[in-house]
Amino acid sequence: MKNWNWEVGKRLVADVGKWKESWVWVEEPYASPDGEKIAAIVRTEDEMFNICVNGQAYENSFDKIWHLRFSPDNRLTAIVSDGEWTLAIDGETWENRFDFVWNTQFAKDGIAISVQSERKYFAAVNDTVWENGFSHIGDMTLSHDGQRAASVVQTVPLKEGEIVKFQQGCFSVAVNGEVWDRNFVNVWNPAFSHDNKRVAAEVRLNLYDYTIVVDGKAWDKTFSTVWAPQFSPADASVTAPVRIGGKWFLARDGEILWDKPFDQVWHHQYSPDGKNIAAIVCPQFGQWTVAINGIAWKHTFGDLVTDLVISPDGTRAACVGKDNGKWFVCVDGIVWGGQFDMAWQPVFSPDSRRVAAKVEKDGKYVILTDGVPLIEPVQALWTPTFSPDSSSILVRMIEDGKYYRRVC
Amino acid sequence: MYEGIVEDTQKAAIADLGIDKGVEALTPEKIETVITSFLESETGARFKTYADICVHCGLCSDACHYFLSNDRNPKFSPAGKVKQTIGEILKHKGKVSPKFIGQTAEIAFTECNVCKRCAMYCPFGIDVAYLMLTMRRLCHKLGVVPQYIQDTAHSHSATFNQMWVKEDEWIDSLQWQEDEARGDISNLRIPLEKEGSDIMYSVIGPEPKFRAQLIYQAAVIMETAGMNWTMPATPGWDNSDMCMYTGDSEMMGRLKRSHFETAARLKVKRIVMGECGHAFRSVYDMGNRWVGWKMPPIPVIHAIEFYDELFQKGKIKVTHKFEEPVTIHDPCNIVRGRGLHEKIRNVVHRTCSSLIEMYPNREHNYCCAAGGGVINCGPPFKAKRVEGDRVKADQLREAKSKGAKVVVAPCHNCHGGLEDIIHHYKLDMKLKFLGDIIYEVMEKTT
Amino acid sequence: MHHIYDFVSGPLVWLSFIIFIGGSIYRIATMAMLAKKKDGVVYDYMDSSYALRSILHWIIPFGSENMKKHPVMTVVTYVFHISLMIAPLFLFAHIALIKESWDISWGYISDSTADIMTMLVIASCVFFMLRRIKLPEVRYLTDTSDYILLAIVAAPFVTGFLAYHQWMGYKLMVILHILSGEVMLAAIPFTRLSHVLFFPFTRGYIGSEFGAVRHARDW
Ligand code: SF4
């Protein structure tokens, strides 16, 4: 980010609207995080697919391309097929080829995909495929360093209708292809520890008892259900929302941490130092808000709270709320003025002082910083990014069909 | 200890692996413990009031197609089913035998479509469907659930869809349907994971597996109408929910969370769902409530409502009208469940040349007997299900005698149920979704 | 006889009213609390206008489909419930007693009207009984308690009727009449007769769910 161009000003990068003249089909464009590139999947006259980056297509086209996404470090990935499927990065395909590819995941400079070959399922990280394949893969996730993948896998073959066998446990977790030595009825949402060595997941031990498993070892308490676990960045502990007697609590290593009951607790998140935990909560049926360390904000939303984010210094939090069909941005429990047709996850500046968010109103998009519009409404926008010194904001936008990179 | 109905020639127990294995594993002690804690922790004012005030008047009987179709056998009346299940459990304070639990499971799972028609016929509005669902929840807790629907619930838990469709198979079938549909519209696209679209289109598990042409048709309708839409390439795409019907509320909540959070992730303004009834119930007033959402956090528009809107706004036009006379089967979950009956008729009037009504209809329709998870209990209970809806066959026959050739049934379960009824009673009528008809008569961009 | 009369017409009246009123309040209050604790949906989705809409449809004769399907039952039910309430509340003899005790009074109906109403209540009870015996779907649901309840409801009217016409021992009949009336009142909160107390709530709730949430009729 430091070496991105942070000079204030607006620069035309590509006239995306014109692309339609060159290709029979242009899909929705994606902008690179640094704003320097804009790309879209296009189809050529000969029914082949290609990717157009800043107006220029790659030399090679493919039979089929989907899921175009920029990695955080500005590499352009796409799932491509030339008879066999693989991942293409900046137009170069991986060596490995598969029968099917999906679910691209990014972390640091690592890239992972879920793949299927000859009805066997694997994860592939940075063009290295797991040695062992499975008959099912789900919830594949990449470690924080981008080097390892964990996934829910099926370890015992199961035919439809085999309910007894299913309830004996046919699923487990594979970390880099290595399976835990215990099976469960269900496993969901594996998550890596911050040192990337350990993995926790939610499991169902039988049809009724849910708990959290860390590296294959279950907590000694069970709950009527649980949600996804998280490792603390500070110590080795694991927390997860758990349900007891119809109410939700946050539990740490099996013990109740937030003792005030909520009607819902989920999407809990640690501050980078691990000292604070924020979560989306429902203090009362049909009322949603955010709780920090178990204390709920006073303001609640009737429809939905989503896109919770905690500031880099861990002292602030922001979210998107929805009430009566309208969307709002809420920071530290205070709702920004203005209601929107849609709002995107707010972004904190590196110094945690400022917040910016993309919102939509009447079919146009605006960036708000601390609740105030930063630019005039435009045709399309991407999530804004603060400069490392928090002073400027990178705006990636389309106006009259033209894509601009702008620093304000 | 209550042993249940000992001799009953009319209702011989049907062999089912799920029920039988479940019963085998039970002991009277376990039953009593589970029931006591269940009554204590999971039943409240509604359950108690309904149990306390039912005056045993039998006025709800005529509401139930099972009762009407089984020669008015009182055991099939709504209150009769409550008596045989919850009634006995309360009377004997949970001291009942494993065999009895097997019998109650069969009643709760396969003799009630939880269609709520009886709630409209009881003077006190006693909701027998709610009571039967409560009974099913108890059966779930006791581990006595019919095999087929339990397997479906397992599929939901492992894959987040009804049909064991794997993550890649889902995407693959969408891409395949996209290719197919390009035969109609050369630039047609099924946009996957297009964040910020107006609409997320969601379907039920059987669509990619058995009725993929419905996705293709929906894509053609979306494109022709110029909608900004998308479909997810992740689990969460399936809006269906058999866990709601097995009594596995925790899984029901998990499924709905995944569905709505997929829509929230894609930043869509609303979810449009295919022609399914039970899934609508799940997203609209069952699953969302378990999670804590009073109403769906992102509006869910049933296909019927969506088609009606497209016609009203002139987004789709017809080139001709569907020739054969049609009749309408009103699906419980979107009629008593959402009052969409007039919208079905609006769309039928726009697309069909002649409509022959069946009576009773609209909110007073008879269920197809497949709903409420009954068809999902599978082949062992098929004969009972089809025979339990003779009144529907009579209705259809009458519509046919007036000239109806096609039954419009905008719900997947209704299709399954009516197909069996039409076949069993040799009615020789065709079944169509509204989407089938719209696709056939609409003006398509090429 | 006098002692008994004094007892049933004095303290027992008080007792029965206390049980009836206190019991009704207790039942409704505990149910409301239970709902708050374990059935929050009842409050979350209750909608007064749709609740009222439903209640109205179900207290107006033939206001619902099902009432139209069972015209005889509908007519009997209405006649029964109306007579059951009007006859005792507006009977001259009752009003005279109340005036004597507390010096308050209200309009009354003629004795012959009351007599007819009494007969209607008794006839309705016979109808309900026959219905329980004859209709298989009702017989199946019926247990002894249903007949006992029917008897509890019929008793004050039968005894009142006999006392008024002085066909059998008048004194005894009056005592039995008062006593059975007291039994009925006291039974309301704690038996299935409590359907009168809960009708507005169950009806209102289902009416709200159908009307406000599901946009459908419930009649
Ligand atoms: S099938 Fe329908 S009418 Fe019959 S008891 Fe069940 S909910 Fe009531």
Ligand code: SF4
């Ligand atoms: S109509 Fe209502 S009160 Fe009468 S038997 Fe049926 S559920 Fe009970």
